[in-house]
Amino acid sequence: MTPADTPSDDLYRALIGEPNQAFYLSYFRRADSRGYAPISWHWPVFCIGLFWLLYRKQYRFAAIVFGLPYLAAMLAALIDTALPGSGRPLLVLAVGAFGFLWLPLNTNGIYYRWARNEIERVRTELPGQRDAQLRSLESRGGVNGQLPYVVLISFMVFSILAGSFSQLGQ
Numbered sequence: 323m324t325p326a327d328t329p330s331d332d333l334y335r336a337l338i339g340e341p342n343q344a345f346y347l348s349y350f351r352r353a354d355s356r357g358y359a360p361i362s363w364h365w366p367v368f369c370i371g372l373f374w375l376l377y378r379k380q381y382r383f384a385a386i387v388f389g390l391p392y393l394a395a396m397l398a399a400l401i402d403t404a405l406p407g408s409g410r411p412l413l414v415l416a417v418g419a420f421g422f423l424w425l426p427l428n429t430n431g432i433y434y435r436w437a438r439n440e441i442e443r444v445r446t447e448l449p450g451q452r453d454a455q456l457r458s459l460e461s462r463g464g465v466n467g468q469l470p471y472v473v474l475i476s477f478m479v480f481s482i483l484a485g486s487f488s489q490l491g492q
C-alpha cells in the first residue's frame with residue numbers, strides 16, 4: 323500500500339462518525355501503517371455482537387453472523403444422524419468459538435476493510451470531488467442507533483407470539 327492509497331483522516335472521520343471516532347481512527351492508522359488489519363479484541367462485539375454490527379451499519383456481515391448459527395445447526399443435525407450424540411456438542415463449540423472468540427478478535431479488521439472498500443468506492447465514483455466524497459461517506463457510514471433496538475424488539479415480539487401460538491396448539 324502506497325501513501326497515496328492511504329485514506330486521509332478526514333475520509334475516515336466522515337465514514338466512522340462521531341461515536342468512538344478516536345478509537346477507530348487510531349486502529350485504522352495502525353492498520354494502514356502495517357498494511358493489514360491487526361487482530362484486536364472488541365468487547366462490545368463479545369457482549370452484543372449482532373447488535374454492534376447493525377449499529378455500525380455492517381449489514382452484510384450482520385446477515386452472515388445471523389445466518390451462520392442456523393447453518394451450523396443444520397450441519398450439526400446431519401452430523402448427529404451419522405454420529406448420534408455428537409452434533410449438539412459440536413454445534414455449541416462451533417457457535418461459541420465463532421461468536422465469542424473469532425468475531426470479537428476480527429471485528430475491527432472487518433470494519434477496517436469495509437471502510438477501505440467504501441472509501442475506494444467513493445474515490446472511484448467521485449474522483450477529485452472531495453466535498454462530495456465526504457458527504458457520500460457520511461451518509462454511508464456513521465451509526466444506526468435505532469436499528470439494533472428495532473431488531474431486539476422484533477425478536478421479543480416474535481418470541482412472545484411463537485410462545486402464544488405454541489400454547490394454542492396444546
